[in-house]
């Protein structure tokens with residue numbers, strides 16, 4: 001479904017931020033990319049979305065989604081692909097939502113940007129998706145301004161929006177880092193339900209190996225732009241190969257008194 005071949009990402013003329021990155025993902029698979037700040041995790045998923053910042057570029061390699069090179073798509077092709085087939089959520093999805101507009105009109109606009117539907121149809125779809133994320137009283141949420149919702153609710157609105165068109169691939173960049181541990185656990189469980197319900201593949205970017213261990217089928221560990229460890233979650237948890245992974249494992253946080261790692 002997604003194949004990344006020997007990808008090297010550079011910003012301007014600086015040394016590569018990511019080098020020789022390889023990845024092959026199956027439909028419905030959850031993959032976690034873990035590593036400390038600056039290891040290159042975000043650069044990889046930005047490249048998959050075709051969203052590297054201006055100075056960033058793929059200096060080498062290719063990214064194939066369903067056999068098509070993402071790097072060769074033009075802006076219009078990328079716009080169509082992103083949101084419908086591939087979508088992304090961030091640390092605080094509230095950031096993606098305009099703070100001075102109510103959720104409803106923004107959500108309706110977002111839907112109508114990607115498909116031909118009446119305002120009423122789009123509204124119905126939005127309310128349905130908010131319900132799928134178990135947000136209470138969806139109509140009330142549509143009437144709310146982002147600041148009137150808690151961080152966890154805003155994040156669920158963000159996930160609902162990202163899942164509107166049932167994308168094949170969801171890219172999640174630190175989706176739970178801004179949340180308290182209880183809310184974090186709820187969001188993690190809901191993301192896992194998405195995979196079950198829609199068979200969505202998820203790439204989860206996190207510095208938290210505990211969250212990765214809980215959610216992912218496969219874990220990839222990055223350091224200084226390189227993959228230093230890779231395997232099924234059991235392999236990484238039970239037999240980490242790299243010293244760096246061993247260090248990360250020793251620092252796995254505790255969730256509601258329970259280790260994320262079972």
Ligand SMILES: Nc1ncnc2c1ncn2[C@@H]1O[C@H](COP(=O)(O)OP(=O)(O)OP(=O)(O)O)[C@@H](O)[C@H]1O
Nearest residue numbers: 011017035036037038039040041042043044053055
């Ligand atoms: N917009 C940018 N301009 C220039 N260099 C950048 C830019 N974004 C990232 N980089 C470079 O790429 C490296 C990797 O950054 P990236 O954000 O991919 O890492 P990360 O592992 O996701 O870190 P974090 O967890 O802090 O987001 C950085 O150390 C920096 O050198």
